[in-house]
Amino acid sequence: AALLALALLPASDPKRLAGLARGGALISLASAAICALLVAIGGPLATPALPGIGTFVGILFDALTAVMFLLVSFVGTIVVHFSRNYMAGDPGHARFTRLLGLTLASVLLLILAGNMAMFLAAWVATSVGLNQLLLFYSDRPAAILAARKKFIASRIGDACLAGAVFLAWQAFGTLEFSGLFAGLKGVAASGETPAGLTIAAVLIAAAALLKSAQFPLHGWITEVMETPTPVSALLHAGIINAGGFLALRFSPLLQLSTPSMDLLLVVGGFTALFASVVMLTQNAIKVALAWSTIAQMGFMLLQCGLGAWPAALLHIVAHSLYKAHAFLSSGSVIDIARASWSPSPGGAPHPARLGLAVAGVLAGVGIVGTLSGFELGREPGLFALGAILLMGLTHYIAQSIDTRPTGFVIARTIVGAAAVAGLWFALQSGMAWLIAGSLPDGADRTDLVALAAIVAVVAGFAALTIGQASFITAKPGGAPEWARAFYVHAQNGLYVNALANRLVLRFWPTGLPARR
Known part of the structure; x- marks a missing residue:
């Protein structure tokens, strides 16, 4: 009011x-x-x-x-x-x-x-x-x-x-x-x-x-x-x-x-x-x-x-x-980026090390989730979403095993990633307790369609995480021809929105002159 x-x-x-x-x-x-x-x-x-x-x-x-x-x-x-x-x-x-x-x-x-x-x-x-x-x-x-x-x-x-x-x-x-x-x-x-x-x-x-x-x-x-x-x-x-x-x-x-x-x-x-x-x-x-x-x-x-x-x-x-x-x-994004930037002595992580980091994330989510009391066979979606979230740490993990690795750095990285995974599952438990009775009870779906979607999404984001360093964000001169073409098409959203603009402007024009 x-x-x-x-x-x-x-x-x-x-x-x-x-x-x-x-x-x-x-x-x-x-x-x-x-x-x-x-x-x-x-x-x-x-x-x-x-x-x-x-x-x-x-x-x-x-x-x-x-x-x-x-x-x-x-x-x-x-x-x-x-x-x-x-x-x-x-x-x-x-x-x-x-x-x-x-x-x-x-x-x-x-x-x-x-x-x-x-x-x-x-x-x-x-x-x-x-x-x-x-x-x-x-x-x-x-x-x-x-x-x-x-x-x-x-x-x-x-x-x-x-x-x-x-x-x-x-x-x-x-x-x-x-x-x-x-x-x-x-x-x-x-x-x-x-x-x-x-x-x-x-x-x-x-x-x-x-x-x-x-x-x-x-x-x-x-x-x-x-x-x-x-x-x-x-x-x-x-x-x-x-x-x-x-x-x-x-x-x-x-x-x-x-x-x-x-x-x-x-x-x-x-x-x-x-x-x-x-x-x-x-x-x-x-x-x-x-x-x-x-x-x-x-x-x-x-x-x-x-x-x-x-x-x-x-x-x-x-x-x-x-x-x-x-x-x-x-x-203030430019100031924030400058303040948080730090050089990486090894440059972009090698795809093989990124793949190893992704495998480590998948295994770590399974272990931490099980220790937190969740069951992979009963709630596969929860583990999948946790894995996708933790893939944000793969570059952090890969750099710890990249140039001049030390036992202390690797151990600190593993402990940090495990703490994030534990926090994810703790927040899930807290939210489930908080809204108990307001939303339907029961486990995630485990039928064939749901499992296929889970596998496809996790695999897709694993490939995206590995490919991000190798060609998606690579400089135009440092990527193969197909990667440069894919970059251009992706930058334009595969032209889906351009087609929508044409249709709307054809049947409902703005009536204003276009600006350059």
Whole structure:
């Protein structure tokens, strides 16, 4: 309510309006902390049905809501505080503050929604608010093109979500999440999922993929750099997670539909690999971060497709905090890079040593995960995701056994990598304990499709890790002909977004002259 009230205040003093926006964000953060404490003490909270509007207005506050409400309120508070000085002096400062408050309020309402009608309304409001922020500088053709591509993807996603809500309402006769979850428990006990619910689950999965900028409708998120940096931070650290939150909120429904889980698994896994390759070839820091977001959302939806719901929620939290910091500090990236750079006496590690490091990571994750109490045969997805995470340390490990290795350096490297792996599994255990009862219980999927996807993704990232040093980031003159050609194609995202631009401009031209 405090954030929504900004739209009604006069804009005579933009700085004062920005100060009030910061106060509204702090109110949301304090509210999130208080409600999270109440949930920890007394369990989930839900508002009673209000006469006349109870069907459309209601709040469900469980552990999932508590985590997401705290996360978005915290990131939103930082972004609002940052934008107060960032936008100072801009003629549209007051308009920006209003739009930022409305969009942040819409995201919070989406998280708090206790029924599907309120969820759908907040879902659409979030999309509309973000679209207006993307068009903040409406005279920029690139901003218009990105906003229109996002508009098309969002409207398709809205239609999918609306269709799923209608089918769920038809099946159970209620729009309340509590009634939906109770009905789904009965369906799970019967062992047979009606066709209507299967279609609804597939529509939910499609809406989540569209909201998370997954292949092939991913291009808009790489072209939103014409908007102010606070919008990029809020988008990549908060709003883009709405697709993941949708999958988590409707996880009891998705888990009853194998086609919907397969859709998340295949599209999310492919997008993660595809976007990671493209990210390594980008030169602009914000564009590289945008491709990183696409890849991370693919990882998160891959986890949902595997049934690793706590891992997906942990991924959302970690990615949001990292990406908000990355965007807000992107203006200082050159200074950060110079301060952290150190020469490597051996140059780029040899591919054979990288391969040895990758093998060591895979073995180490298996050992640490087993010692942490997890079972590889029961939760293969969790081990696979840990292995992919730890592959970020392969260059660190390879350099320790590269030029002039010593026992102390190798031992320190092994202990450090093992500590990171142990922390990964400890965080997984903590998140599973924290949201117990809010998300479906059970082990990861172990069917043939899931295992094939796990093997493909792990093998793909192992090859990517080894190839990164040898040809993907190699200088043009130091790589073979095929590697140079691949680098160019990857740098252009395999031209998928270029084709999307042509289609949109053909049927919906911007009407503005193109800039060089």
